[in-house]
Amino acid sequence: MIVDIISDTPAGTFFAVIGISLGFNDPVTAQYVGFVLHVITGMAAGNVFGQISLFWSKVAPYNSKKGLVSGMIVGIMLWIVLFVPLTTFGIQPRLDSFASSAPNQYIYNIADDFQGLYPIIIVGSLGFHLIYGALAGFISGRMAEIGIFVRVRNNATLKV
Numbered sequence: 001m002i003v004d005i006i007s008d009t010p011a012g013t014f015f016a017v018i019g020i021s022l023g024f025n026d027p028v029t030a031q032y033v034g035f036v037l038h039v040i041t042g043m044a045a046g047n048v049f050g051q052i053s054l055f056w057s058k059v060a061p062y063n064s065k066k067g068l069v070s071g072m073i074v075g076i077m078l079w080i081v082l083f084v085p086l087t088t089f090g091i092q093p094r095l096d097s098f099a100s101s102a103p104n105q106y107i108y109n110i111a112d113d114f115q116g117l118y119p120i121i122i123v124g125s126l127g128f129h130l131i132y133g134a135l136a137g138f139i140s141g142r143m144a145e146i147g148i149f150v151r152v153r154n155n156a157t158l159k160v
Contacts, residue, residue: 006120007113017110021094025103041082046136049074061141071137075129083125092118 003014012031015038019030022037053060053070061067095111102108114121 002124003121006124007117009110009113013110013113017091017095017114020098020107020110021091025107027106042132045074045078045082050140061137061144063145064138064141067137067139067141067144068134069137071133071135071140072130073133074137075131075133076126078133079126079129083129084122087118087122087125 004011007013012035015032015034016027016030018034018037019032020034022033024030024033049059049070059070059073061070095114098107098111099115102111
């Protein structure tokens, strides 16, 4: 990941930071926990967007252009609602506390490597949320354009 390159840490350290901030002190466990939580969060967010777009047609990605815009809006909203508060009030304070007293050397090294990177991570993550949202929205809109979401009922074809 790019965060790992910027922080000059081994691959997977970004995910380990998530696990460490939740109290997992083992390096491998922390990485897996962080990765799984990151994936689950993304799936849940995509599911929520999909459910909302089913019932609120103004945000539904009916074509690739509308999907691109809707996806970027969702990406920004996720960044504002989830990423910034969790990073600001959960992860960063925990890393700061580990800079003075960490449970082991591995966690101390990670806390030290991430010192001063908060602004870079916040701004960089906005870019990644925009890119992810744009791609997810574009793909959803394109799938709607080509008729992937078609329901057949009583010999009649209904576009969903």
